[in-house]
Amino acid sequence: MSKLQNPSSKLQRKAKPQIPTKPALALRALGLGAWSFSGGWSLVLGAFAMVFLAGCAVGPNYKRPGVVSPAVFRDDGAPTNSSFADLDWWQVYEDTTLQALVREALTNNYDLRIAVTRVEQARAFAMQARSQFLPNVNYNGVVSRGRNDVFGSALPNNASTLSSAVATLNAFWEVDLWGRIRRLNEGARAKFLASEEARRGVRLSLLSEVAADYFRLLELDQELEIASRTTNSFAESLRIFSQRLEGGAASALETSRAEAALADATAAIPVILDQISSTENQLCLLLGRIPGPIQRSGSFEAMMPPRVPAGLPSSLLERRPDVREAEQLLRSANAQIGESVAEFFPRIGLTALLGKVSPELSAFTLGNANARGIAASGSGPLFEGGRLVGQYRQARAARDEALLAYKQTALSALRDVSDALITRERLGESREQRARQVTALETAVKLSSERYAAGKASYYEVLEAQQQLFPAELNLARTQRDRLLATVELYKALGGGWHDESNSTSASFESHN
Numbered sequence: 001m002s003k004l005q006n007p008s009s010k011l012q013r014k015a016k017p018q019i020p021t022k023p024a025l026a027l028r029a030l031g032l033g034a035w036s037f038s039g040g041w042s043l044v045l046g047a048f049a050m051v052f053l054a055g056c057a058v059g060p061n062y063k064r065p066g067v068v069s070p071a072v073f074r075d076d077g078a079p080t081n082s083s084f085a086d087l088d089w090w091q092v093y094e095d096t097t098l099q100a101l102v103r104e105a106l107t108n109n110y111d112l113r114i115a116v117t118r119v120e121q122a123r124a125f126a127m128q129a130r131s132q133f134l135p136n137v138n139y140n141g142v143v144s145r146g147r148n149d150v151f152g153s154a155l156p157n158n159a160s161t162l163s164s165a166v167a168t169l170n171a172f173w174e175v176d177l178w179g180r181i182r183r184l185n186e187g188a189r190a191k192f193l194a195s196e197e198a199r200r201g202v203r204l205s206l207l208s209e210v211a212a213d214y215f216r217l218l219e220l221d222q223e224l225e226i227a228s229r230t231t232n233s234f235a236e237s238l239r240i241f242s243q244r245l246e247g248g249a250a251s252a253l254e255t256s257r258a259e260a261a262l263a264d265a266t267a268a269i270p271v272i273l274d275q276i277s278s279t280e281n282q283l284c285l286l287l288g289r290i291p292g293p294i295q296r297s298g299s300f301e302a303m304m305p306p307r308v309p310a311g312l313p314s315s316l317l318e319r320r321p322d323v324r325e326a327e328q329l330l331r332s333a334n335a336q337i338g339e340s341v342a343e344f345f346p347r348i349g350l351t352a353l354l355g356k357v358s359p360e361l362s363a364f365t366l367g368n369a370n371a372r373g374i375a376a377s378g379s380g381p382l383f384e385g386g387r388l389v390g391q392y393r394q395a396r397a398a399r400d401e402a403l404l405a406y407k408q409t410a411l412s413a414l415r416d417v418s419d420a421l422i423t424r425e426r427l428g429e430s431r432e433q434r435a436r437q438v439t440a441l442e443t444a445v446k447l448s449s450e451r452y453a454a455g456k457a458s459y460y461e462v463l464e465a466q467q468q469l470f471p472a473e474l475n476l477a478r479t480q481r482d483r484l485l486a487t488v489e490l491y492k493a494l495g496g497g498w499h500d501e502s503n504s505t506s507a508s509f510e511s512h513n
Contacts, residue, residue: 056179057182057342058342059338059340059341060337062334065406065407067410069317069410069414083309083311083496084308086496087496089102095214095297097296098214101294102211104289105210106206112202112203115195115199115202115203119195119196129189132174132181136171137170138170139167139168139169142166143163144165145164166355166357166358167355168353168357168371169353170352178341178342179338183336183339183342186335187331187332190328190331190332191329191332194329197321197325198321200321201321201325208491210287212485213283214296215303215481216485217276217279217283217296220279221296222477223477224272226477227272227474230466231262231266237459241258244459254463257463261463261466280294308487310490316413316495317410320409320494320495321495322413329405330402330403333401333403337399340388340391346378347380349378350374351375351376351377352373353374354372355370355372356370357371413495417490417493417494419493427479431479431483434476437472437475437476438469438473442469444465445465445469448461448462448465449462
């Protein structure tokens with residue numbers, strides 16, 4: 001061990017940094033520290049023996065990295081163990097029409113079906129990796145006839161023409177001393193679980209998009225109702241002003257203002273209808289159906305999102321599909337380091353042969369034509385021109401990249417929840433003021449109408465109050481819509497839904513290992 005801790009003076013005098021050798025990288029991955037060529041082969045043999053006796057896999061074992069998170073989400077009040085994300089989607093969205101649309105989307109959406117096929121690809125890849133634990137058995141057969149030819153190969157036999165045949169079963173099994181196959185399976189399994197988390201993320205995004213488009217449709221329906229009602233009111237005002245203008249009791253200014261207000265309200269209707277059609281087509285795309293109208297029910301004004309707890313920030317890492325996917329990708333990248341380290345060590349395999357071999361077809365069925373054998377083989381790298389060192393360094397850099405991506409994803413998750421909570425709270429305050437404005441303007445329209453009926457004010461005063469009420473009602477509807485969308489975003493940011501399905505999938509995969 002002294003040679004490990006104190007390199008020779010000749011190596012100490014070299015100021016130029018040295019590229020680590022393959023055994024040095026391998027021993028460093030095993031936690032043996034620096035390595036020098038003096039007495040190196042004995043250390044290599046000792047390392048081989050240690051790994052063989054310990055039966056462990058080379059490379060670093062995965063450990064979840066720590067992520068600093070606050071004790072409570074911003075603007076969420078006191079910390080609580082319960083979370084809005086613990087509710088399943090059918091408990092969050094109680095509208096039966098919306099529930100039917102979500103079920104249809106979960107069945108027919110193409111993005112989700114594509115994600116499912118990716119899961120199946122990852123599952124098949126994991127199956128391929130797992131197969132390396134078992135022996136590889138294949139068969140081989142050759143029948144030939146020729147001059148100076150035996151078993152299909154050119155071999156001298158006094159220039160005679162012979163017939164030969166061989167039929168064998170061959171088996172090969174790699175002894176996984178260094179854990180190369182174990183690390184390969186660890187990485188493949190992590191990629192499978194990452195694809196499953198990606199599928200959960202697609203499902204959650206799909207639910208959020210369907211709900212958001214449905215709420216937009218309800219809000220647009222209310223906008224259309226407000227615009228139609230306001231248009232009728234302005235049309236009545238224009239009719240009254242036109243009659244009064246003909247009788248000489250009103251000015252052309254009042255009539256022009258009434259006509260302009262009517263045109264403004266009427267022009268808003270085609271725009272709203274276009275938005276409705278566009279939103280319906282977008283929702284049909286999510287549902288996997290041909291573009292067309294969407295049936296909807298329920299009162300938009302009655303949909304008041306309740307105040308919901310966000311839960312503990314630490315539990316967010318256990319729920320968010322994108323965070324869990326990033327962690328599985330980190331686990332896979334960490335396992336690939338072990339794969340690259342195992343490439344420095346020799347591969348040891350066992351082979352077996354069973355069959356019949358005969359240089360003459362007439363003797364193929366005789367007992368002395370039987371062939372059998374068993375052997376052990378070993379092969380390892382001596383000079384690769386830096387290829388293995390490059391693979392090792394690439395794996396280390398890929399693991400560092402995956403680690404940074406995981407931490408960034410976790411930080412983004414905390415930001416998303418904080419943004420959703422703040423937006424939802426501020427929109428609640430804004431809605432109160434919007435509702436207050438609409439109430440005041442409705443009172444103003446009522447009072448101005450009474451004053452006009454009593455002959456105390458002109459109808460121009462009524463028209464002005466109506467012109468202020470129309471955009472105020474639209475803004476109130478849009479603020480209510482934004483509050484519902486903020487609730488959708490909060491549910492998505494918290495990673496809610498389908499915990500039972502994801503757990504059953506993971507358990508199913510575990511049962512096959």
